[in-house]
Amino acid sequence: MMKLSQLSRRLLAGASAALVLAPSIASAAPAGLDKIDTVVVIYAENRSFDNLYGAFPGADGIAQASAESKLQLDRDGKPLSELPPVWEGLTAKGVTPVINETQTEHLSNAPFALDDPKGFDLSLGTITRDLWHRFYQEQMQIDGGKNDKFAAWADSGALVMSHFDGSNMPMWKVAQKYVLADHFFQAGFGGSFFNHFQLACACAPVYPDADKSPAKDLIAAVDGDGKTLTLAANSPASALEGMPKFEKDGNLTPDFYAVNTMQPPYQPSANAPAEGGDKAYADPAKPTTLPPQHEATIGDLLSQKGIGWAWYAGAWQDTLDGKNARPVPNFQFHHQPFNYFAAYAPGTPARAEHLKDGGMAGAKFIADIDAGHLPAVSFYKPQGNLNEHNGYTDVASGDEHIADVIAHLEKSPQWGHMLVVVTYDENGGLWDHVAPPKADRWGPGNRIPAIIVSPFARKGTVDHTQYDTTSILRFITERYDLPVLPGLALRDKALAENHEKPMGDLTAALDLSK
Structure with a gap:
């Protein structure tokens, strides 16, 4: 069994985070960066670039994809004769129209439009079923950068190759007005939980001594390459025969990093408090309760410099008050990264100062926008029914909500010196044709949409610069030294x-010479 890194052990032992931080990220910050006084990050959910913006004019979209990148291979590396059906049906349970598994059989081995009037003819307001978007499966789908095994290693069959014509979305029009980044990648492989940590700290959360803990059965069985789940003996040989099966598809790596969804140690959490325990905490005996984390976050660094910041969570207080429900607001507990860190535990001054209630439908966040009361750095996480996640919400609701937030930001007293980044946490298991750059064991993963909004934006352009989620942290790091x-x-x-x-x-998306 591999041991935790020395860095992780030092931080878990309470060593000062500042001791392990490098002194600078670049020799000098770009000229004019001090013109940006307010940074706003809006973090939506689970869409690949090609899924929504694959037809955007001037972007590296589906039309630019090679025939090889569109063709999906079976598990044996040979081309599939057709796409597998969408296992368990295309639309989410209880959603109209009902499109069952049989209706999705015999699709050509190619990307397809969900809103094609001659096909499924679905609107952006349709809730489609969820897809696997997990740490190891995504690496298997990427297949060394060929992006040709999405259908092979999915639980949703053909749905991975689907896309919409996004040209009628309000945010498409925002992208046309400002800057669309078409080579922006999710920082980490896999799902929302892991990529929210990438946004907060560019780090992988840890579960010390997981093999001796309630989480011991959540440790994944992984092949020697460190990126492939070990197949179960009864796993279907072909994607046309059914979903793959694994020996153990766990939430933890063999060396105890948490890479798939674990729950916060503090409320609000999907894990209730222990019987007779502190009501502000989640039950630590539950296998999916992650122990408090101690890595340095971007929030810690801003606070050390006396720079104001906040994480605004839609429906935060309503959820704490027990009012969370489906379909509204459907608050997602694992989308709140700072709620995993000991520095922001219940009762701490830092929690009261920085973890803010965004209000139902973002009402309190919007009120702060309108009043000009945003801190220097704000993160906004829309509540579940407004975040665009497959399986429990649609694209249209979240897109309209985010466009409305942008309209408020454009009228804010702080707008003249503002940078807004609208992006998605990860691809949601959906195919994209662009190979992610090769870096470290954590990522980056697939390409996701990102829109740069600012009075300093190079308006009406597509930015082809290579970015990932950590590029947001790089900007904040440079701006505030x-x-x-x-x-x-x-x-x-x-x-x-x-x-x-x-x-x-x-x-590169900005003109700071103005």
């Missing part, structure tokens, strides 16, 4: 070792 999070240094080093371009810091 912060120490460098270890994960950023790790990624820089890994990219260089793999002869890949470095990640951008978002400034």
Whole structure:
């Protein structure tokens, strides 16, 4: 069994985070960066770039994909004769129209439009079924950068190859007005839980001594390459015969990093408090309760410099008050990364100052926008029914909500010196044709949409610069002259070792000479 890294052990032991941070991220910040006084990050859910923006004019979209990148291979590496059916049906349970598994059989081995009037003719307001979007499966789907085994290693069959014409979305129009980044990748392989940590700290959460803990049965069985789940003996040989089966598809790596969904140790959490225990905590005996984390976050670094910041969570207080419900607001507990960190435990001053209630439908966040009361750095997480996640909500509701937030930001007293980044946490298991750059063991994963909104934006352009989620942290680090999070240094080093371009810091999307 591999041991935790020395860095992780030092932080878990309570060593000062500042001791392990690099002194700078670049020799000098770009000129004019101090013109940005307010940074706003809006974090939506589970869409690949090609799924929504694959037809955007001037972007590297589906029309630019090679025939090889569109063709999906079976588990044996040979081309599939057709796409597998969408296992268990295309639309989510209880959603109209009902499109069952049989209706999705015999689709051509190629990307297809869900809103094609001659096909499924679904609107952006349709809730489609969820897809696997997990740490190991995504690496298996990427297949070394060929992106040709999405259907092979999915639980949703053909649905991975689906896309919409997004040209009628309000955010498409925002992208046309400002800047669409078409080479922006999710920082980590897999799902929302892991990629929210990438946004908060560019780090992988840990579960110390997991093999002796309630989570011992959540440790994944992985092949010797460290990126492939071990197949079960009864796994179907072909994707046309059924979903793959694994010996143990767990939430933890063999060396105890948490890479798939674990629950916060503090409320709000999907795990209730222990019987007779502190009501502000989740039951630590539950296998999916992650112990409090101690890595340095971007919030810690901002606080050390006296720079204001906040994480605004839609429906946070309503959920704490027991009012969370489906379909509204459907608060997602694992989308709140700072709620996993000991520095923001219940009762701490830092929690009261920085973990903010965004209000139902973002009402309190919007009120702060309108009043000009946003701190220097704000993160906004829409509530579940407004985040665009497959399986429990649609694209249209979240897209309209985010466009409305942008409209408020454009009228804010703070707008004149603002940078807004709208992006998605990860691809949601959906295919994209662009190979992610090769870096470290954590990612980056597939390409996702990102829109840069600012009075300093190079308006009406598509930015082809290579970015990932950590590019947001790079911008914040440079703007406020912060120490460098270890994960950023790790990624820089890994990219260089793999002869890949470095990640951008978002400034290529801006004209700071104004």
